[in-house]
Amino acid sequence: MPLCTMRNIVFGYDQEPVIRDFSADFHKGEFIAISGPNGAAKTTLLKLLLGIAKPWSGTVHWSADMKRGSVAYVPQQVASFNPGFPSKVIELVKSGCYPGLGLFRPFHSRQHALVEEVLKEVGLWELRDRKIGELSGGQKQRVCIARAMAQQPDLLVLDEPVTGMDAANRASLYQWLHGTVKSQGRSVVMVTHNLHEAEPYLDRVIYLEGKEACEHVSI
Amino acid sequence: MFQYEFMQRAFLAGGLIALIAPILGIYLVLRRQSFMSDTLSHVSMAGVALGTVIHVEPVLSGFLFAILGGLLIEQLRRTYKTYSEVPVAIIMTSGLALAMVLMSMKASLSKSFSSYLFGSIVAVSRTQLIIIAAVTLIGLAFFVLLRRPLYAMTFEEDTAAVSGVPVKLMSFAFAVMTGMIVAAAMPIVGVLLVSSLIVLPSALALRFARGFASAALLAVIAGMTGVFSGLTASYYTDTPPGGTIALILLVFLLGGIAIQRAAKMLGIWKAGDVSASGVPQSRKRQSNQTIHKRSY
Numbered sequence: 001m002p003l004c005t006m007r008n009i010v011f012g013y014d015q016e017p018v019i020r021d022f023s024a025d026f027h028k029g030e031f032i033a034i035s036g037p038n039g040a041a042k043t044t045l046l047k048l049l050l051g052i053a054k055p056w057s058g059t060v061h062w063s064a065d066m067k068r069g070s071v072a073y074v075p076q077q078v079a080s081f082n083p084g085f086p087s088k089v090i091e092l093v094k095s096g097c098y099p100g101l102g103l104f105r106p107f108h109s110r111q112h113a114l115v116e117e118v119l120k121e122v123g124l125w126e127l128r129d130r131k132i133g134e135l136s137g138g139q140k141q142r143v144c145i146a147r148a149m150a151q152q153p154d155l156l157v158l159d160e161p162v163t164g165m166d167a168a169n170r171a172s173l174y175q176w177l178h179g180t181v182k183s184q185g186r187s188v189v190m191v192t193h194n195l196h197e198a199e200p201y202l203d204r205v206i207y208l209e210g211k212e213a214c215e216h217v218s219i
Numbered sequence: 220m221f222q223y224e225f226m227q228r229a230f231l232a233g234g235l236i237a238l239i240a241p242i243l244g245i246y247l248v249l250r251r252q253s254f255m256s257d258t259l260s261h262v263s264m265a266g267v268a269l270g271t272v273i274h275v276e277p278v279l280s281g282f283l284f285a286i287l288g289g290l291l292i293e294q295l296r297r298t299y300k301t302y303s304e305v306p307v308a309i310i311m312t313s314g315l316a317l318a319m320v321l322m323s324m325k326a327s328l329s330k331s332f333s334s335y336l337f338g339s340i341v342a343v344s345r346t347q348l349i350i351i352a353a354v355t356l357i358g359l360a361f362f363v364l365l366r367r368p369l370y371a372m373t374f375e376e377d378t379a380a381v382s383g384v385p386v387k388l389m390s391f392a393f394a395v396m397t398g399m400i401v402a403a404a405m406p407i408v409g410v411l412l413v414s415s416l417i418v419l420p421s422a423l424a425l426r427f428a429r430g431f432a433s434a435a436l437l438a439v440i441a442g443m444t445g446v447f448s449g450l451t452a453s454y455y456t457d458t459p460p461g462g463t464i465a466l467i468l469l470v471f472l473l474g475g476i477a478i479q480r481a482a483k484m485l486g487i488w489k490a491g492d493v494s495a496s497g498v499p500q501s502r503k504r505q506s507n508q509t510i511h512k513r514s515y
Contacts, residue, residue, distance in 0.1 A: 072381065095374070098382075101367075102367075103365070
């Protein structure tokens with residue numbers, strides 16, 4: 001039973017559709033990349049998957065097992081957030097635990113340990129008291145990924161997560177994501193241009209080429 | 220000056236608004252909606268005018284208009300996603316135009332309107348004081364109880380929505396809250412300066428605070444200090460209270476900017492010490508070492 005099923009999706013921003021008759025299944029424990037040339041509607045596809053955009057026709061069906069807060073999303077431009085946003089790194093990453101805690105439940109040692117773990121994983125534990133506006137682009141990106149992981153999602157959706165990262169950090173991120181998929185049974189859907197770098201860690205690639213062509217490649 | 224009941228009321232009303240308006244300001248500034256308070260005050264003025272013309276309590280109609288204006292801005296913000304300042308311009312000019320036309324229908328309105336335009340905190344009535352207290356309590360409950368979803372959607376709306384925050388509902392509730400606080404703050408500084416009470420303390424706080432709670436606290440302290448010192452200065456120098464409060468808040472902000480710049484020049488201020496690459500110079504070596512240590 002897939003976590004999410006997209007069937008016969010048609011969507012566009014104007015008269016002309018940018019996605020035509022797209023169908024795909026997203027399963028538990030899969031590391032999937034969505035790739036393709038500029039303008040192939042990769043980000044649009046993510047927005048349709050997440051319900052941020054509504055398709056003209058077709059269906060997006062989520063498994064009943066997917067509860068509120070079980071999907072985490074890191075958009076493409078999130079690292080360019082307001083540099084004056086008044087938060088330290090640790091405060092922002094802690095906010096990733098909010099969906100699990102609801103409005104009032106306080107932080108316990110479990111959440112503190114989780115935040116420490118994800119910050120250490122992305123190599124930013126030492127910078128936890130730094131204001132987020134003071135970080136570099138790549139560091140901001142890693143903070144946002146850490147925040148999403150602190151949510152402990154069943155499905156993690158990342159749009160161009162390696163923007164601003166050097167090669168070593170990119171490889172380490174792919175390795176870490178692959179590890180969480182295999183050891184914790186999470187699913188990761190990631191838009192990327194760096195297919196050749198990510199390929200060794202992926203289970204499947206959805207390659208979008210233009211409005212109609214769509215190739216699913218199992219690796 | 221506290222032997223006068225009107226001054227006691229003025230300090231109480233000013234203190235209550237200074238408690239809630241700067242907190243609202245933090246969210247408005249971060250959501251890039253600083254002009255929303257200005258717009259809603261103009262819309263509220265149209266409500267006051269309409270109330271007077273149709274013989275409905277003007278305070279109440281002004282309040283209602285501010286809330287409706289907030290809801291309308293939020294709806295238009297969703298329509299004009301790319302040009303989010305367009306709805307603000309549309310609603311502001313519509314509110315002002317409606318107020319002007321309604322004012323022309325009743326000649327006696329022009330005189331009492333100066334108190335709405337420039338504020339008359341020393342003439343705050345008992346009813347207004349009760350409204351201000353109620354709005355402050357509701358506002359505090361709103362911002363405290365919903366601080367987690369508000370934080371999430373202020374950081375990024377799409378990620379908040381995906382993680383389960385009812386962003387649309389929250390945004391409309393936030394718009395209603397903004398309308399209520401703006402309408403309640405109008406007697407203090409008036410239509411023309413209401414955004415000074417909301418935006419200036421938060422703009423100052425956001426320059427210095429390193430956390431969200433500390434930003435809210437700092438904004439409230441700045442707001443309260445500005446209101447109390449403005450009222451005191453106004454009493455002794457016989458200047459309009461609204462304008463005096465706004466000028467003092469402006470001096471605070473300019474002073475804060477000057478202190479921050481001086482501290483940067485002297486090398487004391489580390490927070491803004493950011494190089495072109497975005498990595499703080501003073502800690503560049505440390506962060507590079509950290510990257511090599513990361514484990515993923």
